Each structure stands twice: as structure tokens, then as C-alpha cells.
Amino acid sequence: MDFNATGLSVGDVVRVGEGLAPVFAAGPARWYALRVAPQREDQVEAWLQRRGVYAFHPVLMRKVRRMGKSRDYARRYLPGYVFARFPGQAVPHRLVGRSGITGALTCADGSWGVLEPADLRKLHAMRKVDVKTKAERRAALAAERRALTVSAGEPALFRSGPFAGFHCEVVELTAADDAKVVVTIFGRETPAQVPVSDLVGVVRSC
Numbered sequence: 001m002d003f004n005a006t007g008l009s010v011g012d013v014v015r016v017g018e019g020l021a022p023v024f025a026a027g028p029a030r031w032y033a034l035r036v037a038p039q040r041e042d043q044v045e046a047w048l049q050r051r052g053v054y055a056f057h058p059v060l061m062r063k064v065r066r067m068g069k070s071r072d073y074a075r076r077y078l079p080g081y082v083f084a085r086f087p088g089q090a091v092p093h094r095l096v097g098r099s100g101i102t103g104a105l106t107c108a109d110g111s112w113g114v115l116e117p118a119d120l121r122k123l124h125a126m127r128k129v130d131v132k133t134k135a136e137r138r139a140a141l142a143a144e145r146r147a148l149t150v151s152a153g154e155p156a157l158f159r160s161g162p163f164a165g166f167h168c169e170v171v172e173l174t175a176a177d178d179a180k181v182v183v184t185i186f187g188r189e190t191p192a193q194v195p196v197s198d199l200v201g202v203v204r205s206c
Contacts, residue, residue, distance in 0.1 A: 023051050023095055024088040031115040032090055033105040034082045040100030044082045047099035055084040058126035083120060150179060150199045158183075161198035168192075170199070 034055075036044045045055040058077040064070070082101075084090075090112060095101050104112045150156050152173055158166045168183040171191070179196050182189050 020051050021094060022091070023048070023053065024086040024090050027088040029085060029087055030089060031083060031085050031117060031120060032112055033115060034084055034095070034101055035103045035105070036080060036082050037100040037102060038080065041076065041079070041082050044100050048082075048084055053084050053086050055082050056124060056127040057082045058123045059128040060126065077126060078123075083115070083123060150196055150201050155202050156181065156199040157202050158194070158198055159200045161194060163192070163194070163198070167202070168199075 034044065041057045045057070048055040060075045060077065090104075092104070092112060096103055105115075107113045150170055150173070152170050154170055156168055156170050156179075158164050158168065163183055163185075166183050166185070168181040170179050170181050172180040173196065174180065174193075177196050178193050179199060180191065180193050181199075182191055184190070
């Protein structure tokens with residue numbers, strides 16, 4: 001199963017940062033649930049990624065207003081944990097005590113437990129994404145919605161009502177949320193007045 005995030009997928013090979021001591025040994029890729037100090041999740045992720053380890057923690061980004069100012073707030077679903085994909089077997093003594101890492105979920109014998117990628121699917125979907133990217137996506141969706149609004153002098157499509165599926169030309173928008181349109185029926189242009197809610201704007205072809 002692939003995880004698409006920051007250009008990385010399960011199975012990718014990531015080079016260790018130049019000059020940094022490796023924190024994993026040769027072997028197949030492994031996922032671990034690392035325990036970290038409070039409020040150190042972001043710092044641990046950055047520290048690991050500089051050493052060729054992809055890491056994330058599940059959060060929900062929200063906007064909150066405090067003292068009249070809006071700011072982004074990350075609500076952590078599993079505070080104190082960072083899930084990390086090592087390109088090989090993790091080397092605990094090179095990790096514990098570094099950058100806020102305090103340990104990992106372990107097996108009964110005390111060894112670090114290896115997680116199955118399939119078990120992380122939902123958690124990975126909840127990782128923190130770039131706020132700027134989300135804002136750009138919202139702006140694009142808003143632009144698409146504006147493109148579908150009905151304007152006088154522009155073509156439109158009936159999405160409901162008796163003319164559903166027919167195209168028309170919007171002549172005028174009235175104060176009663178109606179639109180005066182011209183619709184071609186049986187080859188003849190026919191004026192009509194319909195609710196704006198029956199219409200959706202269309203892009204005029206070049």
C-alpha cells in the first residue's frame with residue numbers, strides 16, 4: 001500500500017542526510033510508533049526527515065480566533081506519538097534521547113514493535129498537511145463556484161425544472177431571484193422567466 005505524501009511512498013528509498021550518523025541498519029523498510037516528549041512531534045519529524053526517515057503524526061488543522069486574531073491550530077489526535085517509516089531496522093540507541101524521542105511501542109520482549117502499513121492508512125490520512133496548499137485548494141474551488149454562477153448576458157444550463165438539460169441565454173436577473181432567459185425549443189428562441197435556482201452557469205466556448 002502506498003502513502004502519497006511529500007512525494008514519498010511506502011517502498012521508496014530515501015538517502016540519509018550527508019554527514020549525519022545513520023539511525024537505521026540495512027534491511028527491509030519498517031514502520032515504528034515512536035514515543036516523543038510533549039509538544040515535540042514537529043521537531044522529531046524534522047529531525048528524522050533530515051536523516052532519511054519519513055514521519056508523521058495525525059492532526060486536525062483548525063482556524064481559531066484569539067484576541068481578535070485568526071491563527072491555525074493543530075489538534076493532535078495521538079499526542080506524544082510520531083509514526084516513522086525507516087528504510088531499514090531502527091537503531092534505538094541512536095534515537096532515544098535525541099530531539100525529544102523517548103522510546104517506541106514495544107513487543108513483549110522489549111524490542112521495538114514493527115507496524116503494518118495497512119494499520120496506518122486512516123492515521124496517515126489525518127496527518128498535518130500544508131496550510132498554504134489547503135488555502136490554494138479552497139481558492140480554486142471558490143473560483144470554480146464563481147464560474148458556475150448565473151450572470152446576465154451569459155449562457156446557462158437548466159439543471160432542474162421543466163427545461164432540465166436545455167441551454168439558454170440569461171437576459172436579465174430580477175429582484176425576485178428569477179431570471180429572464182431565452183431558450184431554444186424545437187428550433188425556436190422562446191423567452192421565459194424561471195427561478196435562478198433552476199440554472200447553473202456554463203463557460204462560453206471560444
